[in-house]
Amino acid sequence: MEWKELAVDAASPVPLYRQLHDHIAEWIHGGRLPDGAKLLPTRELAGLLGLNRTTVNAAYEILEKEGLLQAHVGRGSYVCAPRHAATLDWESRFRGAAPDPDLQQALWTSSEDFISFSSSRPDQEIFPFEAVSRAAAHELKQHGDAILQLGAAEGYPPLREFLHSQMREEGVAGAGDELLVTSGCQQGLDLVAKILVAPGDTVLLEDPVYPGARDLFLAAGAQVRGIAVARAGLSISELEQELSRHHPRLLVVTPSFQNPTGATIPLDARRELLALAARYGVVVVENDVYAGLRYHGDDVATLKSLDGDGRVIYLRSFSKVAFPGLRVGWCVAPRAVVRRLIAAKQLTDLHTDQLSQAVLYRLAEEGSLAAHRRVVLRHGALRLEAAVKTCRAEMPAGVEFLAPDGGMHLWLQLPAPLDSGELLARARAQKVLFIPGKFFAVSRSHHRALRLSFASLTPDKIRRGVGTLARLIRAQSPAPAEMREGVPALV
Amino acid sequence: MEWKELAVDAASPVPLYRQLHDHIAEWIHGGRLPDGAKLLPTRELAGLLGLNRTTVNAAYEILEKEGLLQAHVGRGSYVCAPRHAATLDWESRFRGAAPDPDLQQALWTSSEDFISFSSSRPDQEIFPFEAVSRAAAHELKQHGDAILQLGAAEGYPPLREFLHSQMREEGVAGAGDELLVTSGCQQGLDLVAKILVAPGDTVLLEDPVYPGARDLFLAAGAQVRGIAVARAGLSISELEQELSRHHPRLLVVTPSFQNPTGATIPLDARRELLALAARYGVVVVENDVYAGLRYHGDDVATLKSLDGDGRVIYLRSFSKVAFPGLRVGWCVAPRAVVRRLIAAKQLTDLHTDQLSQAVLYRLAEEGSLAAHRRVVLRHGALRLEAAVKTCRAEMPAGVEFLAPDGGMHLWLQLPAPLDSGELLARARAQKVLFIPGKFFAVSRSHHRALRLSFASLTPDKIRRGVGTLARLIRAQSPAPAEMREGVPALV
Numbered sequence: 001m002e003w004k005e006l007a008v009d010a011a012s013p014v015p016l017y018r019q020l021h022d023h024i025a026e027w028i029h030g031g032r033l034p035d036g037a038k039l040l041p042t043r044e045l046a047g048l049l050g051l052n053r054t055t056v057n058a059a060y061e062i063l064e065k066e067g068l069l070q071a072h073v074g075r076g077s078y079v080c081a082p083r084h085a086a087t088l089d090w091e092s093r094f095r096g097a098a099p100d101p102d103l104q105q106a107l108w109t110s111s112e113d114f115i116s117f118s119s120s121r122p123d124q125e126i127f128p129f130e131a132v133s134r135a136a137a138h139e140l141k142q143h144g145d146a147i148l149q150l151g152a153a154e155g156y157p158p159l160r161e162f163l164h165s166q167m168r169e170e171g172v173a174g175a176g177d178e179l180l181v182t183s184g185c186q187q188g189l190d191l192v193a194k195i196l197v198a199p200g201d202t203v204l205l206e207d208p209v210y211p212g213a214r215d216l217f218l219a220a221g222a223q224v225r226g227i228a229v230a231r232a233g234l235s236i237s238e239l240e241q242e243l244s245r246h247h248p249r250l251l252v253v254t255p256s257f258q259n260p261t262g263a264t265i266p267l268d269a270r271r272e273l274l275a276l277a278a279r280y281g282v283v284v285v286e287n288d289v290y291a292g293l294r295y296h297g298d299d300v301a302t303l304k305s306l307d308g309d310g311r312v313i314y315l316r317s318f319s320k321v322a323f324p325g326l327r328v329g330w331c332v333a334p335r336a337v338v339r340r341l342i343a344a345k346q347l348t349d350l351h352t353d354q355l356s357q358a359v360l361y362r363l364a365e366e367g368s369l370a371a372h373r374r375v376v377l378r379h380g381a382l383r384l385e386a387a388v389k390t391c392r393a394e395m396p397a398g399v400e401f402l403a404p405d406g407g408m409h410l411w412l413q414l415p416a417p418l419d420s421g422e423l424l425a426r427a428r429a430q431k432v433l434f435i436p437g438k439f440f441a442v443s444r445s446h447h448r449a450l451r452l453s454f455a456s457l458t459p460d461k462i463r464r465g466v467g468t469l470a471r472l473i474r475a476q477s478p479a480p481a482e483m484r485e486g487v488p489a490l491v
Numbered sequence: 492m493e494w495k496e497l498a499v500d501a502a503s504p505v506p507l508y509r510q511l512h513d514h515i516a517e518w519i520h521g522g523r524l525p526d527g528a529k530l531l532p533t534r535e536l537a538g539l540l541g542l543n544r545t546t547v548n549a550a551y552e553i554l555e556k557e558g559l560l561q562a563h564v565g566r567g568s569y570v571c572a573p574r575h576a577a578t579l580d581w582e583s584r585f586r587g588a589a590p591d592p593d594l595q596q597a598l599w600t601s602s603e604d605f606i607s608f609s610s611s612r613p614d615q616e617i618f619p620f621e622a623v624s625r626a627a628a629h630e631l632k633q634h635g636d637a638i639l640q641l642g643a644a645e646g647y648p649p650l651r652e653f654l655h656s657q658m659r660e661e662g663v664a665g666a667g668d669e670l671l672v673t674s675g676c677q678q679g680l681d682l683v684a685k686i687l688v689a690p691g692d693t694v695l696l697e698d699p700v701y702p703g704a705r706d707l708f709l710a711a712g713a714q715v716r717g718i719a720v721a722r723a724g725l726s727i728s729e730l731e732q733e734l735s736r737h738h739p740r741l742l743v744v745t746p747s748f749q750n751p752t753g754a755t756i757p758l759d760a761r762r763e764l765l766a767l768a769a770r771y772g773v774v775v776v777e778n779d780v781y782a783g784l785r786y787h788g789d790d791v792a793t794l795k796s797l798d799g800d801g802r803v804i805y806l807r808s809f810s811k812v813a814f815p816g817l818r819v820g821w822c823v824a825p826r827a828v829v830r831r832l833i834a835a836k837q838l839t840d841l842h843t844d845q846l847s848q849a850v851l852y853r854l855a856e857e858g859s860l861a862a863h864r865r866v867v868l869r870h871g872a873l874r875l876e877a878a879v880k881t882c883r884a885e886m887p888a889g890v891e892f893l894a895p896d897g898g899m900h901l902w903l904q905l906p907a908p909l910d911s912g913e914l915l916a917r918a919r920a921q922k923v924l925f926i927p928g929k930f931f932a933v934s935r936s937h938h939r940a941l942r943l944s945f946a947s948l949t950p951d952k953i954r955r956g957v958g959t960l961a962r963l964i965r966a967q968s969p970a971p972a973e974m975r976e977g978v979p980a981l982v
Contacts, residue, residue: 324639
């Protein structure tokens with residue numbers, strides 16, 4: 001047994017004990033370590049791999065918990081191979097493509113000493129735990145029977161009515177619209193795919209786009225096509241081309257603080273988009289998940305509020321502006337659409353969790369959510385400023401980026417011939433993480449781009465992290481003279 | 492305008508104001524009440540329809556909230572027709588079949604003065620609100636940052652580990668198995684369909700079966716085929732026939748306290764089922780949603796624990812044994828399957844709500860769930876006894892039913908030529924509700940059968956409700972002599 005092949009990668013963000021565990025588990029599942037095989041004692045293996053013994057102990061302990069090892073006191077640890085080694089060829093039975101392991105790896109953010117720009121999530125340091133706890137106690141005391149009992153597929157009635165009236169005030173919900181509570185925007189997209197997309201249908205997405213939207217429509221069997229996103233959001237001329245040539249079923253768009261570019265579509269372009277959608281008879285899904293996260297300037301009217309003929313399905317969520325761990329979002333659409341979405345919701349998970357719906361209703365109703373949003377906006381503005389200023393001050397010429405007015409990310413373009421995947425490998429060694437552009441690709445490669453999600457980091461960490469990236473880019477950038485000649489136009 | 496056509500049905504379980512609201516909304520959406528039309532004053536309409544004025548007021552108020560009416564003080568209420576009357580032909584755009592409005596109607600249980608056997612849910616009178624509230628406060632105080640932050644698709648780590656170790660103790664999880672937290676068993680089925688079913692695939696179900704399972708696989712494009720269920724669960728001989736003739740992808744089965752029949756498959760038949768599944772290479776989904784609800788006798792080993800070659804995907808939930816309003820269940824399956832389910836889960840709703848996961852972890856860990864289950868079992872045994880004894884004492888000869896040892900339902904067969912749909916119409920007039928057999932149909936009609944869900948009703952209500960049904964059946968039953976001649980064999 002070549003125990004040395006269990007060597008781990010100290011530069012990886014994955015904890016060492018977890019890497020070691022994964023290697024050994026793979027050996028067991030793959031049959032390389034057969035049933036009854038004796039493992040090297042922890043002290044020996046630690047010495048061989050140059051690891052601390054507690055690291056090896058931790059890996060063995062998890063394997064034991066998982067039933068893959070059995071420890072006999074004084075005799076060592078023995079492999080318990082799974083009863084069903086590989087009788088069933090599961091891979092041949094799965095429908096659809098396998099998940100991308102590289103993206104999972106890129107999203108890994110659990111290691112504390114890394115500065116991770118990977119995840120588009122709020123800062124947990126500012127969560128108002130006590131208000132949440134009080135809201136839960138209050139709601140359970142008043143309505144515990146209704147909250148813990150089976151609920152309505154369309155949502156917990158008090159929350160649903162509250163949101164509907166808020167959406168009417170904002171001009172999002174019009175007469176004839178209804179509202180459905182969902183388990184976040186991701187489920188809004190899943191339900192839309194279920195009622196409107198059949199295998200082979202064409203769906204238009206922004207390019208680059210949030211991978212969770214792209215992969216969901218791909219899993220539903222759709223053909224996805226990307227429309228370039230520039231400073232002013234998706235390209236209206238390319239949209240018209242795609243609409244006229246490919247007769248898509250759906251156009252899915254995040255008009256405000258788009259993920260990953262941060263771009264916002266101006267009012268005029270929104271009207272053009274809707275006019276084109278009407279001309280070509282396409283349904284528009286407006287993913288407004290970053291609504292409420294504007295740090296500067298004035299909000300632009302939603303597509304839904306500008307919609308003249310009821311073709312926009314509007315999705316929103318508490319995830320970005322409040323707490324992603326409570327899976328509550330909502331959807332506003334014409335009555336006929338919401339009726340179908342409710343039926344699909346019932347088959348998907350019966351209804352959204354009611355404790356979280358009740359908690360968010362209470363927090364919204366008593367004003368705590370509005371107060372929390374003011375804190376979020378104050379923190380967000382500081383973080384955006386730290387990211388933008390550090391980029392401006394330290395990034396070498398040739399690096400381009402948008403400075404958005406809100407949301408959670410910056411989108412950077414490296415000068416040719418740099419590749420953001422290669423940059424990530426070097427950044428990881430310096431304990432800085434981000435998501436390379438290729439993971440957001442639809443029809444283009446985006447291999448020179450990268451997304452920096454700044455919302456969950458302190459301004460200080462943002463400055464240090466962006467500073468590190470700037471140094472790494474400078475170290476690999478071609479001389480300025482070369483650059484000016486060789487850089488292709490940005491799309 | 493023929494205002495009298497707005498007449499409502501006093502015998503319906505739908506509240507009168509809601510019926511009136513729905514009628515008027517339909518008239519507005521259908522254009523019968525055009526934009527700007529003036530509604531009859533509430534006093535006049537109430538007089539015309541023989542209703543209380545507060546009923547009419549309530550209907551108008553909801554219409555106003557929905558933006559379909561505008562009230563002008565002193566002048567009356569005017570229609571605000573939807574901006575987009577019917578520009579988009581949504582019906583032609585929807586994929587899949589429309590939901591069954593009759594089933595929705597049959598499930599309606601909100602009216603308090605009805606005795607409803609319709610819904611398979613626990614009794615909310617015994618929910619331990621204070622323990623839930625304390626658990627929420629405790630978890631938020633200790634781990635609020637993790638709970639409210641974006642979580643892991645596979646589940647909240649403490650709950651996931653707790654459940655995995657519980658499943659190992661019960662023999663459900665073996666070496667090589669992993670566990671995924673889901674938003675209830677319904678989502679378990681949805682995720683399984685996503686990774687294992689493509690349009691045109693054949694899926695075997697019990698017949699009769701829980702409609703939410705049937706409709707989910709139909710919506711995924713599957714061909715569903717039903718296998719007869721008798722006293723000892725699904726028919727093994729019919730299973731073999733179906734397996735050999737139709738090469739299904741999946742067999743979905745609830746071996747214990749099946750919904751709707753209450754039937755439990757004995758140990759020997761479970762072994763035969765697994766041997767057949769292995770011979771014909773079919774994946775088995777074991778929906779164990781009623782696990783833990785046995786009031787008498789000993790548990791039968793799960794299919795998962797008897798599974799010799801890793802082909803069983805095991806689903807379970809807190810919904811029936813604790814609180815359906817907290818949407819938390821789990822799935823145990825071989826590692827390769829769980830990896831795929833996790834990827835599908837991420838695209839479906841990112842992860843299950845973490846507040847409810849944390850609350851259920853705390854309640855399970857501190858023993859409160861076990862204590863609650865003892866209460867549930869005590870109450871369940873009394874309810875089952877009330878239902879069975881009243882059936883035995885009062886149902887006329889020719890009515891057949893199973894007396895299960897647990898779960899939430901009785902399945903009754905009426906003597907020919909009775910029809911359970913007709914019985915429901917008469918029962919509704921006596922304020923008793925149940926679900927007719929036809930709604931559980933896969934390949935057979937079940938029009939003489941009905942499901943009585945007893946778990947959420949007091950023994951007294953059960954006795955009164957079953958008594959009412961028995962009287963209605965007796966009133967329509969043919970004379971005993973006729974019956975003996977004419978009754979066809981039960982399947």
